[in-house]
Amino acid sequence: MLTFQNVGLRYGTGEETLKDLNFSLAPKSFQFLTGPSGAGKTTLLKLLMLSLKPTRGKIEVFGKDAATFDKPAVTEIRRRFGVVFQDFRLLDHLTLYENVALPLRVLGREEADYRAEVFELLRWVGLFERRYSPPSVLSGGEKQRAAIARAVIGRPELLIADEPTGNVDPPLARRLLRLFVELHKSGAAVVIATHDLDLMDQYEAARRLVLAEGRLHVYE
Numbered sequence: 001m002l003t004f005q006n007v008g009l010r011y012g013t014g015e016e017t018l019k020d021l022n023f024s025l026a027p028k029s030f031q032f033l034t035g036p037s038g039a040g041k042t043t044l045l046k047l048l049m050l051s052l053k054p055t056r057g058k059i060e061v062f063g064k065d066a067a068t069f070d071k072p073a074v075t076e077i078r079r080r081f082g083v084v085f086q087d088f089r090l091l092d093h094l095t096l097y098e099n100v101a102l103p104l105r106v107l108g109r110e111e112a113d114y115r116a117e118v119f120e121l122l123r124w125v126g127l128f129e130r131r132y133s134p135p136s137v138l139s140g141g142e143k144q145r146a147a148i149a150r151a152v153i154g155r156p157e158l159l160i161a162d163e164p165t166g167n168v169d170p171p172l173a174r175r176l177l178r179l180f181v182e183l184h185k186s187g188a189a190v191v192i193a194t195h196d197l198d199l200m201d202q203y204e205a206a207r208r209l210v211l212a213e214g215r216l217h218v219y220e
Ligand SMILES: Nc1ncnc2c1ncn2[C@@H]1O[C@H](COP(=O)(O)OP(=O)(O)OP(=O)(O)O)[C@@H](O)[C@H]1O
Pocket: 011, 012, 017, 035, 036, 037, 038, 039, 040, 041, 042, 043, 044
């Protein structure tokens, strides 16, 4: 699904943040991405979602060289991805319900057809009572749950999540992990960046990608 060949990423003129990355993300695979703060996890996720270009090496997405993609091609590929950003990126002029429903609207689905589905997911993440609130009145943990709901509602082929349980307590983190595991079982590839060792222990079948000093170590 995604392949990195000798990928390096340098911000400005300093040392490379990521060096010689060689790995693949298989369809229907599940992996945690971990490593110390500042190791480059968010940077790697940005490369995966094509919002950063590598300074060297090659990234292939669905068998094509990402360097050849124009803007419409990137937009088209991003529609197949679900992303939970570290800073949530909810739209404040929309209600929570509208935020979560947005990927389905973009896919051209009718509200009558998706309304119950969005309600069910909002119930699952504990935000049903808040469904008509704007994101600005939510707590950090509530925003995080809304961002997760929005990322999974369209059943993406690849889910990319940056510290998706960083703002919630352990029982809620386990509940949210179940959402990602369900998505995985229904056929999606999943990449979750996290520092949370307990969370990683909850899903032993997951591959671990560990970033340290700019290099990626893969533990199957
Ligand atoms: N836009 C940028 N310009 C310059 N340097 C950057 C930029 N974004 C990140 N960096 C640097 O790249 C390194 C990796 O940052 P990154 O956010 O990818 O790490 P991280 O592993 O996600 O950290 P954390 O766990 O704290 O979120 C850091 O040293 C950071 O300062």
